[in-house]
Amino acid sequence: MSRFTGTRFLTSAADVRQFPADSGAEAAFAGRSNVGKSSAINAITRTRALARTSKTPGRTRLLNFFELAPGRRIVDLPGYGYAEVPAHERRTWVPMLEGLRGRESLRGLFVIVDSRRGVADGDEELLAWVQPQHHVHVLLSKADKLNRGESMAALRAAEGALAGRATVQLFSALKGTGVREAQDVLASWLGV
Ligand SMILES: Nc1nc2c(ncn2[C@@H]2O[C@H](COP(=O)(O)OP(=O)(O)O)[C@@H](O)[C@H]2O)c(=O)[nH]1
Numbered sequence: 483m484s485r486f487t488g489t490r491f492l493t494s495a496a497d498v499r500q501f502p503a504d505s506g507a508e509a510a511f512a513g514r515s516n517v518g519k520s521s522a523i524n525a526i527t528r529t530r531a532l533a534r535t536s537k538t539p540g541r542t543r544l545l546n547f548f549e550l551a552p553g554r555r556i557v558d559l560p561g562y563g564y565a566e567v568p569a570h571e572r573r574t575w576v577p578m579l580e581g582l583r584g585r586e587s588l589r590g591l592f593v594i595v596d597s598r599r600g601v602a603d604g605d606e607e608l609l610a611w612v613q614p615q616h617h618v619h620v621l622l623s624k625a626d627k628l629n630r631g632e633s634m635a636a637l638r639a640a641e642g643a644l645a646g647r648a649t650v651q652l653f654s655a656l657k658g659t660g661v662r663e664a665q666d667v668l669a670s671w672l673g674v
């Protein structure tokens with residue numbers, strides 16, 4: 483039984499003015515292209531193809547908002563932070579990131595990190611982006627590609643790199659590993 487049974491797409495925002503009303507609670511999901519972010523969102527919300535999984539990474543820079551329950555949202559951040567954004571997109575993208583960060587309803591950030599790759603520069607940029615009141619939870623994705631020993635080593639390495647700035651867990655959308663744990667974290671943030 484999932485807690486998130488009523489998930490629906492709310493809106494795609496290409497500009498801060500298109501954001502839904504800043505009330506209730508929301509959690510953002512971010513990670514570099516192809517890391518398994520859409521698959522993670524789908525597994526956690528138990529909604530097939532809610533966030534499209536795609537093999538053409540980083541095409542559109544829209545913030546996609548989904549509603550899990552009334553006033554309870556997740557926000558899918560495309561691609562990554564500031565560094566990877568082409569110059570012509572910065573004019574709209576940077577204010578969107580700033581607008582999201584300043585929202586009253588933002589509770590925290592899920593950062594999806596490839597378990598084989600570990601915490602990298604782009605992830606550090608996201609950790610620097612959040613504000614002190616925000617939670618951060620890292621999903622070490624595609625953990626099915628690691629054996630038990632490698633998984634434990636990846637978890638320990640991530641814990642070391644994060645040094646208390648975020649909680650972290652192993653995750654596999656493919657095998658269902660850690661889905662329940664991630665749901666519990668999300669539910670606690672959003673109060674559902
Ligand atoms: N082995 C494995 N592959 C995965 C997993 N999650 C996603 N993938 C694959 O990784 C690729 C990118 O997934 P997607 O969810 O679209 O990533 P996104 O670009 O971060 O949204 C796709 O080929 C997925 O099938 C997982 O848990 N295990």
Ligand SMILES: [Mg+2]
Pocket residue numbers: 519520521533534535536
């Ligand atoms: Mg995606």
